[in-house]
Amino acid sequence: MRIGVFCSGGDAPGMNACVRAAVRCATSMGHEVVGINRGYQGLIDENFYVNSAGEPRMTARSVSNIVQRGGTILRSARCPAFLTEDGMLKAVRNLKKHGIDALVPIGGNGTFRGAAELIKRWEGRVVGCPGTIDNDLLGTDYTIGFSTAVATGVEAIDKLRDTAESHQRLFLLEVMGRHSGFLALYTALAGGAEFACVPETPTDIPGIVRHLEQLQKTGKKSIIGVVAEGDEEGGATILQKKLDDAKCTFSTRATILGHIQRGGSPTPDDRMLATRLGDFAVKSLDLGATGVMAGEINSRCVLTPLADTFAQHKPLPSELIDLLDRMSN
Ligand code: F6P
Numbered sequence: 001m002r003i004g005v006f007c008s009g010g011d012a013p014g015m016n017a018c019v020r021a022a023v024r025c026a027t028s029m030g031h032e033v034v035g036i037n038r039g040y041q042g043l044i045d046e047n048f049y050v051n052s053a054g055e056p057r058m059t060a061r062s063v064s065n066i067v068q069r070g071g072t073i074l075r076s077a078r079c080p081a082f083l084t085e086d087g088m089l090k091a092v093r094n095l096k097k098h099g100i101d102a103l104v105p106i107g108g109n110g111t112f113r114g115a116a117e118l119i120k121r122w123e124g125r126v127v128g129c130p131g132t133i134d135n136d137l138l139g140t141d142y143t144i145g146f147s148t149a150v151a152t153g154v155e156a157i158d159k160l161r162d163t164a165e166s167h168q169r170l171f172l173l174e175v176m177g178r179h180s181g182f183l184a185l186y187t188a189l190a191g192g193a194e195f196a197c198v199p200e201t202p203t204d205i206p207g208i209v210r211h212l213e214q215l216q217k218t219g220k221k222s223i224i225g226v227v228a229e230g231d232e233e234g235g236a237t238i239l240q241k242k243l244d245d246a247k248c249t250f251s252t253r254a255t256i257l258g259h260i261q262r263g264g265s266p267t268p269d270d271r272m273l274a275t276r277l278g279d280f281a282v283k284s285l286d287l288g289a290t291g292v293m294a295g296e297i298n299s300r301c302v303l304t305p306l307a308d309t310f311a312q313h314k315p316l317p318s319e320l321i322d323l324l325d326r327m328s329n
Helices: 015-029 039-045 085-097 109-118 145-165 180-189 203-217 234-244 257-262 269-286 305-310 319-325
Strands: 002-007 032-037 102-107 125-130 169-175 196-199 223-228 251-254 290-296 300-305
Touching: 002 015, 002 039, 002 305, 015 102, 015 180, 015 269, 039 085, 039 169, 085 109, 102 269, 109 125, 109 305, 125 269, 125 305, 145 169, 145 180, 145 223, 145 251, 145 257, 145 269, 169 180, 169 234, 180 196, 180 223, 180 319, 203 223, 223 234, 234 251, 251 269, 269 290, 269 300, 290 305, 300 305
Parallel strands: 002 032, 002 102, 102 125, 125 290, 169 223, 169 251, 196 223
Antiparallel strands: 290 300
């Protein structure tokens, strides 16, 4: 088989480890690998990875020394052209022109929406790998990049706590996650934050203010609140104003972590997940699977139809929401 591998959408730490695993699994099984640069855009533009011998082919050596690197050597892109029929048909023509039989797209829900549409127009096989810091895909407990993004958020909290404690302030740390609160909730729990504002639950500003007054009475000197960028009350800056308006007794500052969460060397957990799933995706293609995403549930590799990975909102574990409540008294 000639297998195309690409990364698409927002990059995530661990994408390189996933590319490496897919390439090495494929080459060890005697398959050929074509690296597609810049996701769907590269497919439309015929932008292929060229190895050190000048060939448009990835070998085991093409992926040496990348397991520890953030970003993606194949680069990534958001591709509005692929949302059009013309764009998709151009991609299909290029897949046929270059003799590509199968694809391993690595990305988030936009990537899999695209892949689900592609297989309606192309007879090749597709097995995707979940690469996004958002952890918003069903069919896997965790997505590649999530663990590293949480670690980055926690490191930020540790630093904010120092200055918050010195000045007896409240810091609101805004994290990414799009419409999902996974990143915010895990960052809050692991960082020891006092509260988290997530899109999945209503944000009760007067309730937060009362809670913080209580904490202050018991001697609490600093407060950290983690705010998901998709929270209904707005991001950290808007929430800061709303807390001030609600006469919050702590002096408040807002910090937006932004794209810092997308970078950095992947954690061992992300490298492990990426390695298992990249390998599993190729083995599944070899066995004839298509139209699915490789994921890990309860430590086992599983396949889930692409459309099911983004059909519904991935629910936040309610026990973790309760846990955060209990930890912040
Ligand atoms: O999906 C990953 C993600 O980082 C989201 O958390 C965030 O909302 C979005 O991408 C940002 O996208 P961009 O890098 O295109 O601004």
